[in-house]
Amino acid sequence: KTELHPDGAIFARGSADDKGQFFMQIKAFEAMMKTNSLPCNIKFIFEGEEEVGSVSLGDFVNEFKEKLSCDCILISDTHIYSNEQPTVTTGLRGLSYVEVEVEGPNRDLHSGLYGGAVPNPIHVLSRMIAKLIDEDGQITIDGFYDNVEDVSDEERAEMNKLKDNPEEFKKSIGLNGVEGEAGYTTLERTSIRPTLDCNGIWGGYTGEGAKTVIPSKASAKISMRLVPYQTPEEITEKFTKYFEKIAPDNVRVKVTPHHGGLPYVLPTDTKEYLAAKQAMETAFGKEVLPYRGGGSIPITSMFEQVLGAKSVLMGFGLDSDAIHSPNEHYGLFNFYKGIESIPLFFENYSK
Structure with missing residues (x-):
């Protein structure tokens, strides 16, 4: 247990990025099977090359396109803005x-x-x-x-509803000040620029x-x-x-x-986004906002090109989880909220 994770946390390489979150998907599936509540067919892809560009996956998906055909793809390899303000990732940078x-x-x-x-x-x-x-x-x-992309003033205003906290941001990574492209907030610099x-x-x-x-x-x-x-x-x-x-x-x-x-965007008026938003709002009991992440998951664009399916980026980590660093960790609160939210997503999407 830590100050940040009073319910406890898993400290291990890959706990948040991304073995822990993938295991969360497995446990959610197990729960649906045990309770006979699986509302649709699910196919899993286990892929271990994401950090080096997924060099083999494109050929695999093209070769087995019919076997992998689907209506949508659920990926848990992102984070929420905070436990107090849950979010669904609607974009990734290339x-x-x-x-x-x-x-x-x-x-x-x-x-x-x-x-x-x-x-x-x-x-x-x-x-x-x-x-x-x-x-x-x-x-x-x-x-x-x-x-x-020229992001409109309206979209930027909506994005900044997440209430960027500069002091907390600096404290979390041990800095006395931030820097970046003039005319943009830290939130915008790490997502839309x-x-x-x-x-x-x-x-x-x-x-x-x-x-x-x-x-x-x-x-x-x-x-x-x-x-x-x-x-x-x-x-x-x-x-x-x-x-x-x-x-x-x-x-x-x-x-x-x-x-x-390539970069990736999931529009907020799609049934995929709305199913995820509703699922997380039920699990967290809070309003869920759209959030563009700054990282890259190149397979999302490839999946859309080859399979014609949108990817829902429904991750539950925090940006303070120290991914790619010593003492990477994943909060048990987030782990269990993921297991709670994922079956609700399938239920909502199947409707």
């Missing part, structure tokens, strides 16, 4: 993920003999990454915002002790979260051209694309 390499001299050099006279790839790469975002938090890649982040950077000597070298190469991994109407192919191509353009002539640059995915 993803373009690349690895970059800057190469200078043909070998590591002694910094005493060459320092001050040759380009240091770590310095060059750091300056190039810094150029990707300006002082207003805008991404500087040519044409990056060309196809970004595209972003660029350096996820890792390396080069030179990183072992124990000292080694005075100028490295031959420096590398970084960079991810860009995309919003509706952007595609990973478009953004990866624009990133590559821009990164090559800003590179100085005395180094060589290589951009290697990794996995990507």
